[in-house]
Amino acid sequence: MSDNLVCIKDFEVHAHEVLSRNALDYYRSGAGQEETLIQNNRAFSRYKIRPRCLRNVANRDLSTTILGEKVSMPIGIAPTAMQRMAHPDGECANARAAQALGTVFTLSTIATSSIEEVTKSAPNVLKWFQLYIYKDRKVTTSLVRRAEQAGFRALVLTVDAPMFGLRLADIKNKFTLPPHLKLANFDGTKSTDINKNNEEGSGLNAYVNSLFDASVTWEDIEWLKSISTLPIVLKGILTAQDAIMGVEAGAAGIWVSNHGARQIDGTPASIEALPEIVKAVGNKVEIYLDGGIRDGTDVFKALAMGARMVFMGRPALWGLAHSGEEGVKKILTIIKTEFDYALAISGCANISDIKPSMVVHESYYSRL
Amino acid sequence: MSDNLVCIKDFEVHAHEVLSRNALDYYRSGAGQEETLIQNNRAFSRYKIRPRCLRNVANRDLSTTILGEKVSMPIGIAPTAMQRMAHPDGECANARAAQALGTVFTLSTIATSSIEEVTKSAPNVLKWFQLYIYKDRKVTTSLVRRAEQAGFRALVLTVDAPMFGLRLADIKNKFTLPPHLKLANFDGTKSTDINKNNEEGSGLNAYVNSLFDASVTWEDIEWLKSISTLPIVLKGILTAQDAIMGVEAGAAGIWVSNHGARQIDGTPASIEALPEIVKAVGNKVEIYLDGGIRDGTDVFKALAMGARMVFMGRPALWGLAHSGEEGVKKILTIIKTEFDYALAISGCANISDIKPSMVVHESYYSRL
């Protein structure tokens, strides 16, 4: 394959060629029959852009703020696990790319680079920390403390994963983390080892089932607030009802997500779930979205529909698989450029020019 | 093919490889051009799961009751004919698998294992008996008596089959039961022989047309109640109107089904027919569903939409074709696990936590 990669899809095709099956399937797969995985992308096609003409777009500003901090564009890096399977520099390279582009990097709890490694490697990036709550709350408390000390600016609590979804490819592969890698946020405890119970299928499911706390409820948000003053973002909300409960529980942000279609197959695409959440709490908290963002027009659509920021998980992995930090920078630059063009050609000079009327569901056109 | 089978679809692919054409086509085929056969599966994709977050799902209970008796999960075995074509142990193996998993097994009238063989082989399984009404009512009366004596707990009267549908593959194959097998519930009478009239096409169509009673009406439910005190379940209802008539006729359960898409092509998928029936009689009788259940999320959807129990026919046959009782146990264990994960990740700890609002038609999202 020629290395003439000009869009995210090109990088995805490339990653399919170079990654091992074990790693590729882990990154690529969704839950069950993967219908939602397909729909996360395809659903964007059902929303149509209504560009406006003859507006001065000669000078454009793509920057925005999230939780009060400036980012160069409304596109950040979503947390994904075990990024060193894609490139030896893993999360560190990913964070450095986000730093170079001036956007936010979200580190996963189950990363192959530690909180401290990432901080050292990318000292100036805006960092958020993704959190799972362990049965042993001391594990979580310790992670929160270390994240605070390392300058992370928000806690992204994953609320859609009392268990990890059944990803059939991982079960077939009896997924394991390659032996030279480890869950770097843990040290010498059982929290480190995801490989010991993979006889029956994915070692990760066994790990999660044994260590994550499936009894977490809304009341635990209270606990989390009691141990940290960092703003809390709830990631994995798909209904207006839960968004409202999240706001009542004190969340600073609602992150609309179906976990990359990795939890239950058959949920709506995340972009489909966005409108009801915007309607319910859009005037109270910041709303983010991940799931299926592959093109600058997807970003435009999500923003017109009420998201303040979108996040990409897999595309950064394809960038890592290509060439580490450089690859992620290429990915981010491509989508930034695409978004810039979408903005300009739609008649917008900055983020606040993007209006809800500029994106409609395709059914709008069949009702005319 | 590697024997790394992790979902029902994998077992279906395997069965296509190992079964004879005559048997495979009989099990696999639907009526006519098989549009409904495809839609029975695909229609599930049109319903979307709305998972709820941050609920205590650490301890889950999948059990429920049907007609007052406990089952370990809301997934049972639907009646399918002539199971010994799939494995020498046929219906006996299937019943033992249901027994092992703690769920219900429904024996077909036109089985290749008799009422008594099944009972002896799986003495503790919860058993229901599927009934066709023969022109010669003594045949049916005798079946009912034997089922009662053998401890069957309900009669599942098939109401959608005055004739058997035209399954083109069977007509092409001039389907016959292999000579070493017989309709085991009959002995030495004409009721046994389905092979004598297959010159023109499927021997089964000729058998049904000559022996089944196409003049059965709602009044015959009265007759059936007069000869047995077993609860009667009506299998094959697709409209609210017939569900209401069924309740008025005294049915204890309404089994929503299009007979595995084997009767008339062009009916709705059974999951599509469910809502109107739930709305009409859901507060009066138990409602069951078969047709296209292939994944734990399908079970979740059917329950959220009002079914108390779902049944699977073909998947058990694919399990039999793989390894008899063990194969069916694998099938049942896979879907039980998938359903358990769907339950947990949707925020439900038990069956009663599944609410109607948790599943919506996809059009819900295009109207937002």
Added chain:
Amino acid sequence: MSDNLVCIKDFEVHAHEVLSRNALDYYRSGAGQEETLIQNNRAFSRYKIRPRCLRNVANRDLSTTILGEKVSMPIGIAPTAMQRMAHPDGECANARAAQALGTVFTLSTIATSSIEEVTKSAPNVLKWFQLYIYKDRKVTTSLVRRAEQAGFRALVLTVDAPMFGLRLADIKNKFTLPPHLKLANFDGTKSTDINKNNEEGSGLNAYVNSLFDASVTWEDIEWLKSISTLPIVLKGILTAQDAIMGVEAGAAGIWVSNHGARQIDGTPASIEALPEIVKAVGNKVEIYLDGGIRDGTDVFKALAMGARMVFMGRPALWGLAHSGEEGVKKILTIIKTEFDYALAISGCANISDIKPSMVVHESYYSRL
């Protein structure tokens, strides 16, 4: 290919193998990009059958009447041109098959067997004559007279063909009638020769443009009534407006048709056009339908939606191509059997048992 043909689609595949390209394309093709050709079939799949249970269907009667005359089933033979390209006996064989099955045969004006030949060959068939109006009205008057004398019982006036549609395959093939055949209803005049102007494309388009009268209007129905007392059926109506005008003009029947998708690409499928016409004039005249009938369930759907009779054109040609009269009889027998099964399994013992509520558009199920 094995000669194990069990449905109309099998015969279509067979015909594709045995017919010459010139003849096959003429029979097979639709206008333009052939979207309507595909939709004529596919649209039936969008209507769903709602079968009713537990009705006495032991004895079924498929017969009905059209224009007061009894037919054995509500399925007749539509007019198609130049049938001797499919089999040496052409229209005669087709008429004999209709006679054998007890249904109606409609002879085309541009047939390769004459009015008199067909009458002699199938003296007892119920015959209708399809009419085009020639610029030279004496041509048409003569055809009407001969049809009356030969015992034809209705005139089927094609109202959708002021010109013949552009069928690209015929244009590519520069379609001609094979030299051993002729338009048998004409003798030694220019009306006979469709081959003289095919340098630019289809010879048939040139023929039609030079001889058919594109100035015919509703007032010409008056003229036609003045020269014949035969009932007039208007074939090619697709809108309620024209159906109403047809009834006002004195038509005895409205034949809903898009001319086998051969006139303009982009019309609705004929089954889609049926409901508005039934609503407008269903209580005033008989309504027929052709276009895409390939299966007994299609017949059932059309009747539930208000058609009194359906007609098939191409399927009879595939039957002719297979084995002449015997082939058409097989086609008619297959669809009669399929319709009989659809009737029974839907809970109907005769035509009048088919109720409008038994067929719904698929959108019915997405609104529940």
Added chain:
Amino acid sequence: MSDNLVCIKDFEVHAHEVLSRNALDYYRSGAGQEETLIQNNRAFSRYKIRPRCLRNVANRDLSTTILGEKVSMPIGIAPTAMQRMAHPDGECANARAAQALGTVFTLSTIATSSIEEVTKSAPNVLKWFQLYIYKDRKVTTSLVRRAEQAGFRALVLTVDAPMFGLRLADIKNKFTLPPHLKLANFDGTKSTDINKNNEEGSGLNAYVNSLFDASVTWEDIEWLKSISTLPIVLKGILTAQDAIMGVEAGAAGIWVSNHGARQIDGTPASIEALPEIVKAVGNKVEIYLDGGIRDGTDVFKALAMGARMVFMGRPALWGLAHSGEEGVKKILTIIKTEFDYALAISGCANISDIKPSMVVHESYYSRL
């Protein structure tokens, strides 16, 4: 490939075989993932023609007027850039074909034949001039003056291109104009050279970004009116809001277009955008449409939905690629014939017979 080309699609296939990748991709491609490119065509299939019967269509008149001037049919040539890549005679051949057929030719600003060359080559064609506004207004003023002097009758201002869309194929190809060609409307200035900045991708994007004025607003229409009395047509409108603003700004025509799907992927198909614009300003100005017109029925649909004229861009390029002027004449003759047949078979003898009720969205038929 045989040269038996009978529809526009055939010419498209042929062009794919004979053009260089650089040229073909430039002509063929759309923005981004090319969803809108596909939809521009496919959307026409969602509108259905309702033909009327028994009307006198023996003599048909396809002519109409645009901006007061007669054309032989409602189908003109849309502006496309750099046509000499398709044929040595490029825009001149295209204009001569339009002249031969009696319709309008629109010359692009970034043509490879100059205003004066085209005028000399096709002195009698009705000519419109497509305009981009350069940062250096003197460039634009000069183009307008020359167009006026050369007898162009309208200015078609492109309003949807503050920047040119990202066409991935051009980026991959690092598109350049072949060295023997030039932007012929410019002479010896930087405006001529689109090839100097193609290291990073398409040279055209770099050209546009450096020279076109992305700060143009509605007020610049005022400026344009101040320098020319030619009527102004606004090309690239997709919303009712902009159409209204265009009329208020004094436009004589609104040209509904998504720029051949080349600007932002994800806009509606242009035919989908037409109805709201017709509803908003259809009684005030002339409305034109381009995008996806490939067949005479597409023309019929656009006119029934309110367009006065449709334009084709790529089809003329395929004609050029085939045989220059002759090829474009074939293209125009084919679609004129197809439109004539669509008109006649729908029961229309001239353009004013085409009524809005004759075309409906397909959803009309699912609501019956």
